[in-house]
Amino acid sequence: VKMDAQIANVKFDGLFINASGVHCQLNNDLDELQANTFVAGTVTKSATLASRPGNPRPRYVDLAHGSINSMGLPNQGFDYYLNYALTRPSKPVILSVAGLSVAENLKMLTQIQESSFDGLTELNLSCPNVIGKPQLAYDFQATEEILTAVFSFFKKPLGVKLPPYFDLVHFDQMAAILNKFPLSHVNSINSIGNGLWVDPVTESVVIKPKNGFGGVGGAYILPTALANVRAFRMRLNPAIKLIGTGGVTTGADVFAHLLCGADIIAVGTQLQVEGPLVFERLTNELAAIMDEKNYQDIAELRGKLKTL
Numbered sequence: 619v620k621m622d623a624q625i626a627n628v629k630f631d632g633l634f635i636n637a638s639g640v641h642c643q644l645n646n647d648l649d650e651l652q653a654n655t656f657v658a659g660t661v662t663k664s665a666t667l668a669s670r671p672g673n674p675r676p677r678y679v680d681l682a683h684g685s686i687n688s689m690g691l692p693n694q695g696f697d698y699y700l701n702y703a704l705t706r707p708s709k710p711v712i713l714s715v716a717g718l719s720v721a722e723n724l725k726m727l728t729q730i731q732e733s734s735f736d737g738l739t740e741l742n743l744s745c746p747n748v749i750g751k752p753q754l755a756y757d758f759q760a761t762e763e764i765l766t767a768v769f770s771f772f773k774k775p776l777g778v779k780l781p782p783y784f785d786l787v788h789f790d791q792m793a794a795i796l797n798k799f800p801l802s803h804v805n806s807i808n809s810i811g812n813g814l815w816v817d818p819v820t821e822s823v824v825i826k827p828k829n830g831f832g833g834v835g836g837a838y839i840l841p842t843a844l845a846n847v848r849a850f851r852m853r854l855n856p857a858i859k860l861i862g863t864g865g866v867t868t869g870a871d872v873f874a875h876l877l878c879g880a881d882i883i884a885v886g887t888q889l890q891v892e893g894p895l896v897f898e899r900l901t902n903e904l905a906a907i908m909d910e911k912n913y914q915d916i917a918e919l920r921g922k923l924k925t926l
C-alpha cells in the first residue's frame with residue numbers, strides 16, 4: 619500500500635512519525651526511530667535555548683486509556699537538536715521549538731534561518747505566553763503577532779503545533795489567522811491541557827507538578843483529535859498540510875485520522891506504552907483495512923470523510 623506524503627520540500631517515505639515529546643529527547647532515542655523501517659520521520663522534543671531538567675517526578679503517568687503529563691519541557695537545549703538535524707538524519711527531522719517567551723522563539727528561529735538546516739521547523743504554540751495570559755495558541759491576537767514577526771524573517775518551511783480547540787468559532791478564528799501565513803503545515807493536536815487524574819486508592823493526584831494537573835494523551839483524546847484535524851482540513855488553505863496527532867492506538871484510528879484529512883500521522887502515548895514496534899503494528903493494521911476496502915493508495919481516501 620502506497621503510504622507516502624510531502625510537506626513543503628520534504629518527502630516522507632511513509633505515514634508515521636513520533637509525537638514531539640515521546641522517544642525524542644536524546645540522540646539515541648531519535649536514532650532508534652530513524653532506523654525503524656516503519657517510521658517516516660522524527661520530531662525532536664520541543665526545545666528551549668538553554669537545556670532544562672524539567673519538572674519534578676512523577677511527571678508522566680500511563681492511565682487505563684491514555685496518559686497524563688506535566689514534563690515541564692525537559693530538553694537538551696536548542697543547539698543539541700539543531701546539531702542532530704544537521705548531522706545525522708537518514709529520514710526527515712522536524713525541529714520543534716517552544717521558547718518560554720516570544721523573544722526566545724525568535725532567537726531560535728533566527729538561528730535556524732541562518733543555519734544550513736533545510737528541513738521542517740515546527741513552532742509549538744502551546745508554549746507559555748506572558749503571565750496572566752493563556753498559552754499562545756489560546757490568545758488569538760498573540761498568535762497573529764508572533765506569526766507576523768516570525769514570517770518577517772523566517773523563509774524556511776514552518777509549521778505550528780496546536781492544542782485542541784473545542785468551539786467551532788475558535789476553529790473559524792484560528793483558521794482565519796493561520797491562512798494569512800505561508801505555513802508548511804499544522805500539527806493538530808497537542809495533549810488536552812490541564813486534565814486531572816485521581817487515584818481512589820491513594821485518594822491523591824498521580825503527577826507531582828501543578829498539583830496533579832497535566833496534559834492528557836492517548837485513547838481519551840481521539841474524538842477531540844479527529845474533530846480538530848477535520849475542522850482545520852475543512853478551513854485551511856489546501857497548501858497547508860496536516861499532521862494528525864492524538865489518540866492513535868490502532869490501524870482503525872489511523873484510518874480515521876486519514877479520512878479527516880491528515881497527511882502524516884504522529885503517535886505519542888501509544889509509542890510511549892508499546893515502544894517503536896507500534897509503528898509496524900499500525901502499518902499492518904492499516905494495510906489490512908485498506909486491502910479489505912480495496913484501496914491501493916491513501917490518496918483515494920484522505921480527507922474523504924462522509925457525513926450522514
Ligand SMILES: CC(C)(C)CCc1c(C(=O)O)[nH]c(=O)[nH]c1=O
Nearest residue numbers: 688689690691744745746809833
Ligand atoms: C506544555 C509546555 C511545557 C508549555 C510545552 C511542552 C509540552 C509538554 C511538556 O514538556 O510538559 N507536554 C505536552 O504534552 N505538550 C507540550 O507541548
